[in-house]
Amino acid sequence: MLCLTAPEAGVRVSDMEYEPVIGLETHAELLTESKLWCRCSTRFGEPPNTQTCPICLGMPGVLPVLNERAFELALRAALALNCAINRPTFFDRKNYYYPDLPKNYQVSQNYCNLGEDGWIEIPVDAELRRVGIHNVHLEEDAGKNLHAQHGGAHYSLVDLNRAGTPLLEIVTRPEMHSVAEADAFMHTLRRLLLYAGVSDCKMQEGSLRFEASVSMRPAGSDGLGTRVEVKNLNSIKAVRGALEYEIERQTRRLREGRPVEMETRLWDAERGRSAVMRTKEEAQDYRYFPEPDLLPVEISDRELARVRASVPEMPVLRRSRFERDYGLSEYNASVLTDSKQVADYFEACVAAYDSPGSVANWIMNEALALTNRRGIGIAEFEISPERLAGLVRLLNEGRINARVARDIMHKMIDTGKDAPTLVREEGAEQVSDRSALDPVIQQVIEENPQPVQDYLAGSKKAVGALVGQVMRLSRGKADPKLAGQMLRQKLDRMQ
Amino acid sequence: MPISPDEVEHVAQLARLELTDQEKRKFAGQLDAILTYMEKLNELDTSGVEPMLHGVEGRQPARPDSAGPSLPRDEALRNAPESQNGFFRVPPIID
Known part of the structure; x- marks a missing residue:
């Protein structure tokens, strides 16, 4: 499935061993009925653009109002991930242009994330290993783009039903060193989010999505190499594929003496490969600044204790x-x-x-x-x-x-x-009464000469067939253990 | 440090604004004046002063999580230059 070209002739290839350094960003849609800043429904699979309003369409002059459930679920997740909670916390604008983002900015968190410095324990080689959580924050999801080609005309279609859906982002520290560890992390995190009841984690509906960052370093060293980000990972399987591909690609480059470029790549699950989406020069400048339309969110001691108690x-x-x-x-x-x-x-x-x-x-x-x-x-x-x-x-x-x-x-x-x-x-009570079973046993022995003969000839297994007959005659109510015992006693006496 | 026209060009690009050379020079001067003014604040000793999180006093109110009615789709699409089958239609996006 890896389709990388062979090294060019004459290129010296080293046999240096490298190990990957992997970090993951996880996006999980929160289990709310309504969107983060407005009352539009978050239901999946509705006809396009039937769940929008002036707030999530980004009309001028509107004011977002925080969904208390979304905030609580995000807080619960941050606590389940052992994070320190910033009180108060606040929101920031992340500015970029894309048709699925009607406001031209995403309300997210950057300067004061809800949760920071947490950890999760994942099973690795029959032991538990801690992976650090850099931060957990609350933000809004974007809409969906559909790329269409119709009679030579290219255009894109945009559905904003999803725009404004509460989204939890969980950012790990770059502390995983194999595909297996990343896999264990994703499964463990998914189960944690399901357990905590914060997300349905349905990957086929986009409720759980990932982005990976991968760099390579000489095995055993503790430096950090040039980092490559991979986006468009919509399943655990996609992350595995993209990591395997990226580890192979970067290792090959390094062994051939070519540097790894800092870039963002897009995973193509169908073709099992990634392609450059943007280079370092084109890196995004999101110009984060505090969201002026929302006030800082306070979390009282009582509220914190209540949510902490709700972490299962x-x-x-x-x-x-x-x-x-x-x-x-x-x-x-x-x-x-x-x-x-x-x-x-x-x-x-x-x-x-x-x-x-x-x-x-x-x-x-x-x-x-x-x-x-x-x-x-x-x-x-x-x-x-x-x-x-x-x-x-x-x-x-x-x-x-x-x-x-x-x-x-x-x-x-x-x-x-x-x-x-x-x-x-x-009347289904088991018949475990010898006197009640006795006539049935007698009848079965009389009516089934073949298995009886087999048994007497030394085939002890034949008793099974007779027990079956006892069960049939008793309409399943006989105690099969007792029936077997009684049959053997009777047959042994016939010898 | 004076703001250069190149920096103005960069910021303009991020905001998807097209500026003439004359505008770039003009805005460079204006931005420079604003930033120089803000620099003055650095002269203040703010150690021991709680950072202000927002220009407005108070804390964010929240609302219960219950879904309400959305806009009729025709209404939602009405301002769009183009729409098709209930979607907004936009120039092709190359990922």
């Missing part, structure tokens, strides 16, 4: 707590904490029925299998955690067998009734 336990910590407190395997703990909804569901189940191991198995093997198949989240699952716990309890107490339990789970969804009610109504 982070996935990495929750996973180790699940292993420690519930005795779950590392794998089970990681599956159950992958999303906050599933982890909450699990803990609510355990609160109702303190049997974490069997609850974990039932959620992973049955509930999640079902919700995944139906393409819904556990939060939309019809069976409440308390009711699922009730079902697992019946199963563990031996009152129903696993097959019946599965059947009851489906009926719970269809009827909205709880497990004990359904078991009673269906």
